[in-house]
Amino acid sequence: MAKVLVLNASYEPLNITSWQRAVVLLIKGKAEQVEHNGKMLYPDFPLPTVIRLLHYITLPYKEVPLTRRNILHRDNHSCQYCGYTGDDLTLDHVIPKSRRGGETWDNIVTACVRCNVKKGNRTPKEASMPLRKAPRRPHSGLYFEVTKYLRSGGHQEWRKYLIGL
Numbered sequence: 001m002a003k004v005l006v007l008n009a010s011y012e013p014l015n016i017t018s019w020q021r022a023v024v025l026l027i028k029g030k031a032e033q034v035e036h037n038g039k040m041l042y043p044d045f046p047l048p049t050v051i052r053l054l055h056y057i058t059l060p061y062k063e064v065p066l067t068r069r070n071i072l073h074r075d076n077h078s079c080q081y082c083g084y085t086g087d088d089l090t091l092d093h094v095i096p097k098s099r100r101g102g103e104t105w106d107n108i109v110t111a112c113v114r115c116n117v118k119k120g121n122r123t124p125k126e127a128s129m130p131l132r133k134a135p136r137r138p139h140s141g142l143y144f145e146v147t148k149y150l151r152s153g154g155h156q157e158w159r160k161y162l163i164g165l
């Protein structure tokens with residue numbers, strides 16, 4: 001469960017890895033320890049929570065897949081029309097499919113059953129149901145991953161490395 005945030009040599013966040021893999025990078029001298037949580041793995045070897053690579057690497061852009069789970073996560077599991085949070089959430093096409101609304105990040109939002117039924121085959125404007133926030137494609141796969149850990153209450157020490165992501 002213990003995950004480690006990996007920073008590039010430039011201190012930009014790169015990815016999230018297992019503590020085992022992070023320890024291997026440290027032992028091989030490919031990374032340095034930046035943060036730990038005080039737990040000791042061996043004497044004089046604290047369990048890392050943030051490490052930094054010693055050599056800069058470039059990674060290809062990683063797109064976040066458009067799935068029900070990911071849309072719910074983006075919308076913080078709340079109805080984008082009324083703010084309801086609960087189990088029975090649905091996905092709503094902002095411009096209805098029957099009116100050529102697309103399967104895209106900016107046309108699918110989380111909606112409660114009540115709002116979804118009420119809106120029906122209309123646009124938010126026609127239904128007088130404004131969206132609380134304009135839906136967008138997540139701009140970084142890593143940011144998306146990291147917020148999952150932060151929202152579940154863990155790894156708050158990662159926050160200071162995530163500014164600007």
Ligand SMILES: [Zn+2]
Pocket residue numbers: 079080081082083084111112113114115116
């Ligand atoms: Zn609602």
